[in-house]
Amino acid sequence: MKIVVCVKQVPDTVDVKWTDENTMIRDGIENILNPCDEYALEAALKIKDKFCDSKIVVVSMGIPQSELILRKCIAMGADEAILLTDKRFSGSDTVATARTLAACILNQIGAFDIILCGQFAVDGDTAQTGPGIAENLNIPQVTYVDNLNVDEYTLLATRKTEYTLQTIKINLPVLVCITKSENFAPRKPFIKDWMRAKHYKILTYNMEDLLLTPDDVGIKGSPTMVLKAFKPDFHSDCQIINEENPEKAVENLMKKIDYDKSFSWNSLL
Amino acid sequence: MITNNIDDFKNIAVVAEVMPDGHIPEHTLELLSQAKKLANSINEKLLVLLISSNDNTDNQINCLKVYFPDYICIAKNNCIDKASTQAWTDIICDFVFQKKPSIMLFSATSFGRDVAPRVSVRLNTGLTADCTYLDVKDGLLQATRPTFGGNLMATILCRNTRPQLATVRPGIFSKNCIESNNQTFIEEIVCKQANYSNINLISEEKLDKNSFNNLLTAKVIVAGGKGMKNAKNFALLEELAAVLNAQIACSRAVVDMGWKSSALQIGQTGHIVAPKLYIACGISGAVQHIAGIKSSGTIIAINNDPNASIFKVADYGIVGDLNEVIPHLITSIKKEKPR
Numbered sequence: 086m087k088i089v090v091c092v093k094q095v096p097d098t099v100d101v102k103w104t105d106e107n108t109m110i111r112d113g114i115e116n117i118l119n120p121c122d123e124y125a126l127e128a129a130l131k132i133k134d135k136f137c138d139s140k141i142v143v144v145s146m147g148i149p150q151s152e153l154i155l156r157k158c159i160a161m162g163a164d165e166a167i168l169l170t171d172k173r174f175s176g177s178d179t180v181a182t183a184r185t186l187a188a189c190i191l192n193q194i195g196a197f198d199i200i201l202c203g204q205f206a207v208d209g210d211t212a213q214t215g216p217g218i219a220e221n222l223n224i225p226q227v228t229y230v231d232n233l234n235v236d237e238y239t240l241l242a243t244r245k246t247e248y249t250l251q252t253i254k255i256n257l258p259v260l261v262c263i264t265k266s267e268n269f270a271p272r273k274p275f276i277k278d279w280m281r282a283k284h285y286k287i288l289t290y291n292m293e294d295l296l297l298t299p300d301d302v303g304i305k306g307s308p309t310m311v312l313k314a315f316k317p318d319f320h321s322d323c324q325i326i327n328e329e330n331p332e333k334a335v336e337n338l339m340k341k342i343d344y345d346k347s348f349s350w351n352s353l354l
Numbered sequence: 355m356i357t358n359n360i361d362d363f364k365n366i367a368v369v370a371e372v373m374p375d376g377h378i379p380e381h382t383l384e385l386l387s388q389a390k391k392l393a394n395s396i397n398e399k400l401l402v403l404l405i406s407s408n409d410n411t412d413n414q415i416n417c418l419k420v421y422f423p424d425y426i427c428i429a430k431n432n433c434i435d436k437a438s439t440q441a442w443t444d445i446i447c448d449f450v451f452q453k454k455p456s457i458m459l460f461s462a463t464s465f466g467r468d469v470a471p472r473v474s475v476r477l478n479t480g481l482t483a484d485c486t487y488l489d490v491k492d493g494l495l496q497a498t499r500p501t502f503g504g505n506l507m508a509t510i511l512c513r514n515t516r517p518q519l520a521t522v523r524p525g526i527f528s529k530n531c532i533e534s535n536n537q538t539f540i541e542e543i544v545c546k547q548a549n550y551s552n553i554n555l556i557s558e559e560k561l562d563k564n565s566f567n568n569l570l571t572a573k574v575i576v577a578g579g580k581g582m583k584n585a586k587n588f589a590l591l592e593e594l595a596a597v598l599n600a601q602i603a604c605s606r607a608v609v610d611m612g613w614k615s616s617a618l619q620i621g622q623t624g625h626i627v628a629p630k631l632y633i634a635c636g637i638s639g640a641v642q643h644i645a646g647i648k649s650s651g652t653i654i655a656i657n658n659d660p661n662a663s664i665f666k667v668a669d670y671g672i673v674g675d676l677n678e679v680i681p682h683l684i685t686s687i688k689k690e691k692p693r
Contacts, residue, residue: 096502178480179471179474179481180474180475180478180479180480180481183471183475184475207502207503208501208502209501210483210484210500210501210502210503211471211481211483211484212467212471212483213467213470213471213474213481213483214471215471216439216468216469216471216472216475217471217472217474217475219439219472220443220471220472220475220476221475225438225439225440225550225552225553226439226468226472227437227553228439228464228467228468229464229468241556244437244464245464245561246463246464246465247463247464247570247571248560248561248571249558249559249560249561250558250559250560250561251437251555251557251558252555252556252557252558253437253553253554253555253556254553254554254556255552255553255554256551256552256553259552259553307480308474308478308479308480308512308514308515309480309481309482309510309511309512310510310511310513311508311509311510311511312496312509312510312511313508313509314501314506314507314508314509315506315507315509316505316506316507317500317504317505317506317507317648323655323665323666323667323668323669323670323671324669324670324671325660325665325670325671325672325673326670326671326672326673327660327673328672328674329674331674331675331678331679331682332682334672334674334679334682335672335679335682335683335685335686336686338654338670338672338683339686339690341670342652342670347651347652347669348630348631348651348652350687350690350691351690351691351692352528352630353573353574353598353599353630353631
């Protein structure tokens with residue numbers, strides 16, 4: 086069985102720091118393997134535990150420094166790692182990113198049985214790249230997956246929606262988006278695995294290797310663009326009620342909410 | 355879609371969701387309400403795509419008509435498996451080819467976020483996910499969304515391709531009907547019914563009421579921290595939650611003490627939530643907890659420590675003993691309830 090896992094390098098923290106000019110501070114932030122992607126890799130490793138002849142190929146589109154997360158994947162047990170890196174990929178939205186990853190799978194990796202992706206990345210949080218890859222490759226998908234059961238030709242997925250638990254059966258090949266489910270809590274590599282990963286030769290591909298053109302990738306290949314990015318007008322100026330009598334304090338609160346029209350109690354009930 | 359006929363694309367479309375029992379969910383109606391406002395502001399029409407598995411669409415049509423769409427476009431879904439995103443994508447793209455909307459909106463639900471990305475790639479057009487604000491300026495949709503866990507907002511444009519797609523966070527807009535005098539025309543969308551036998555929904559069961567997913571969709575969350583003093587005292591929060599139809603949650607400290615399960619934990623290592631109202635009781639407001647509540651609409655904090663960090667991020671704060679404050683809060687909210 087050939088399993089492809091798409092992974093992304095992301096900043097380590099959601100705690101964004103700001104300069105006085107209200108621009109984001111990016112220095113000094115560590116980069117990590119996107120948590121959902123780590124769970125996706127664990128899902129792949131569990132399939133390999135069952136089907137020992139399986140090959141797991143991890144692929145990432147990113148800056149050269151992304152090789153660090155690919156080495157972590159090798160340490161965890163992936164067999165091959167591919168880095169798609171090219172200055173021309175810069176500025177890609179999810180359409181361009183999905184196209185680039187799909188091109189690698191189509192033109193370099195070849196036949197596969199299952200593609201696993203994290204459900205979302207902690208920075209962009211669009212949850213669009215996985216389904217975009219599936220559409221490019223014309224294969225079925227299952228998202229919000231909490232558990233998997235794989236056979237030679239089919240996959241049984243447990244999918245969690247807002248209100249229901251679905252059991253879905255798909256004929257391979259298929260793309261699956263994995264959530265941070267307890268079923269896929271990532272295994273920790275041993276020191277010897279890290280040593281092995283350190284010496285692994287990561288395959289690197291650029292735009293031409295993927296048979297793509299400048300119009301396919303980066304800013305040119307992206308139908309969306311960011312008009313502006315800004316700090317949310319967030320909950321500053323708390324109106325604090327320092328009233329000793331609790332009944333009066335609540336009265337005061339209700340009055341303030343009513344005056345500000347922050348929300349209507351009726352719309353919530 | 356192809357860029358050279360952008361001018362052929364007009365009007366705003368909403369993809370309606372239909373629940374298994376046939377009713378139209380709140381978030382679709384909220385979206386309709388907002389889309390009608392936007393359409394009016396640019397003097398264009400509102401279309402609704404209703405994908406129905408049978409001929410019994412009268413109730414659904416009546417429900418949608420309340421929001422004065424100009425067209426309700428019905429697509430027959432006769433033999434597609436509910437789980438087949440490819441099939442849903444086919445139907446929605448057929449609608450786009452026939453109706454050419456300039457803007458098309460979905461709710462950012464497990465359905466919308468599953469199908470919209472495939473539509474965007476199929477049509478080679480832009481999609482903005484999980485928007486919390488929409489505007490139209492100079493004919494372009496400006497879709498604003500939270501990134502980095504709600505720490506950074508981004509406004510996205512889709513300049514050169516159509517339709518401009520967006521999935522919209524449920525619960526962000528209210529479903530107010532705007533009075534209008536337009537007629538609503540009912541139309542049929544012709545779909546090629548492709549049969550995808552590669553995927554099958556075998557079973558579907560309702561999630562346990564106490565499942566954590568309820569926190570992610572809750573309109574109101576009542577959370578307790580270390581200041582609750584013990585597990586039994588959460589009964590007070592249960593009472594408050596009952597009055598508000600809210601979900602109960604807690605801080606990490608509470609989980610560490612063993613008072614509540616980690617399934618209810620809010621914060622960086624727990625759940626990131628975005629309710630309309632978050633009431634933090636006896637929660638000090640550690641950075642990791644705040645990370646989980648940043649996208650909340652309104653935050654009310656009750657704490658007997660005037661210097662608690664939670665007051666830095668709350669919209670309203672009561673400094674006092676929560677055991678005395680909450681009973682009064684319950685009484686006051688009961689008074690607000692519609693009879």
